[in-house]
Amino acid sequence: MAKNNTHSQFETTILRPLKSGPDDLSAFIVLPNSASAALPRWGRTSVDVSMNGYDFEATLEPDGQLSHWLPISKDQLEAASVGVGDQVNFTIIGVEKEPEPALPADFQQALAAAPEARAVWEDTTTIARVDWIHWIVTAKQAKTRAKRIADACDMLASGKRRVCCFDPSGYYSKALSAPKAAE
Structure with a gap:
């Protein structure tokens, strides 16, 4: 690009x-x-x-x-x-500089309870934080979202700065798409 x-x-x-x-x-x-x-x-x-x-x-x-x-x-x-x-x-x-993404309340609570994860989170780039949040909010079920939040905290606490298992374009996984248009 x-x-x-x-x-x-x-x-x-x-x-x-x-x-x-x-x-x-x-x-x-x-x-x-x-x-x-x-x-x-x-x-x-x-x-x-x-x-x-x-x-x-x-x-x-x-x-x-x-x-x-x-x-x-x-x-x-x-x-x-x-x-x-x-x-x-x-x-x-x-835009020249990506704005800081809004932190979902459930993820914010999880980070507050995991100081090691929070420290790595605060030290990552804005784009990395956008991708972490996008991975979490694109979960289709509440159970999946909760698991992604727990996994995110574990990965961050272990030092991972980028979400490992998410294609942010949706191209390779076909997980993302535009809405279907009404006729």
Whole structure:
């Protein structure tokens, strides 16, 4: 992936998800492959977005096809004066420094109870923390999530700085994908 020029402009249709997810996703787009290829990584990545001239920061999600998808909220649609089904102009620019990811409460509690793990966590890079959190939150079942949190604490306590068993792009495991679009 290119690291220097992450600026991409394209036009695409805003899609409505077939099913609403836990975050009540209103709309989304799938980036063209050329726009994803210009980004600094295939996994979750933060970008500055311009949607029909309305600017905001967002985190792109990997779609498992070596591309990314962008969740779009109802408020963002309204602010840009666009709707589902509209052809919209986008500009995507990778941020210079990845923002610190929000730490889920259950993982935060587990790290608080494991000082050795917490020390390694605090000494890792932001991108590594993004990948750890992404691995945990992509668990489909509560039991799997709890196991991943316990495993993360064990791995961190043993000195592992990166999650060992997670493909953040979803390409090789096919674990990640964009939502299915409603017709």
